[in-house]
Amino acid sequence: MTGESILVVCAANVCRSPLAELALRRGLGSGSTITVSSAGVRASAGDPICTLVASLHDDDDWTAQAKAHTAREVTAELIEQSTIVLAASREIRGELVRLAPRSRDWMFTIKEAAHLGAGFSSTASDRVVEYVAHLDRARSRAVPLAAPGDIGSRVRRLLGGRTSVDPTSIADRHGSRGHRETVTEVQTSIDTILAQLTGHRRHAS
Template sequence: MIHRILIVCVGNICRSPMAEVVLRKHLGGGDEVVVESAGLAALVGNPIDPIAERVLADHGLTAQGHAARQVTEAMISQADLVLAMQRRHVGAIHAIAPQARGKTFLVGKWEGDDEVPDPYGKTVPVFEDAYRRIDRMLYAWRMHL
């Protein structure tokens, strides 16, 4: 059984915090699974991007209180499942923690290994597209957890 899921992007202020909140929603908010996020080049301590928070709020969700964290080998090792937004993130995760090869996948694994492009610095519609992709992809994951 999967008990700890780590979601990784670059800065840990847009995609991964949105995905963390969305996956918790899809899992029903129970205590049996811990969902966390971190970044490969995290803007440590920063809150979620204001546009990402606005998009979450438009869908009745929030990541208020989020503080960006730098991914570590220990975080990866402790996770039962590691989800990355893009292929290059999977490679970077494997470089940090080679033992994570069998448990690291794209968030879009069940959607043809699709990726979620980085919306950072872009417009609301780009963030909304990222949210829709994340929501759809994580709903598909829910069926496999």
């Protein structure tokens, strides 16, 4: 897995993307050669990780990484050097495509990757490259994600209506009443992605 890298991007790089970054590192293990990093499309350089994410685990490794995290703004170079880019929302993915259009084939939202990655299995040294190829093939033939419990969403799309929830996105609820819901959505999706990449079903801890 030499040279492979995962970049996670959200808006401010203080909640959704650093949580995904730390969770991916934790799940891949200290011996992994896959590099994981994060950035934000509207980050204020140097901002610390949010306190909720920092407090999710109390082991020394999580605590040290959370304390060391500082927000940074995403660049085209960061995107182009990544094996896969995971965006927190469809809107953010759109901004990344405009920033680095040549890299669009390896950009997915976090939830989209978790959905499209079903059935992936590989022990190859370049498993992230193979994972991207699997996701891209699945994307070309996939049925659009439906919001949980939203039976009428497809009908409303066909009729030109708008749905209230974008099932491919994790909303930015940082600092609001839905903050914990956002954290849970990130954790659940990352657990699924880790299971796909490692071949082992994982449980949040």
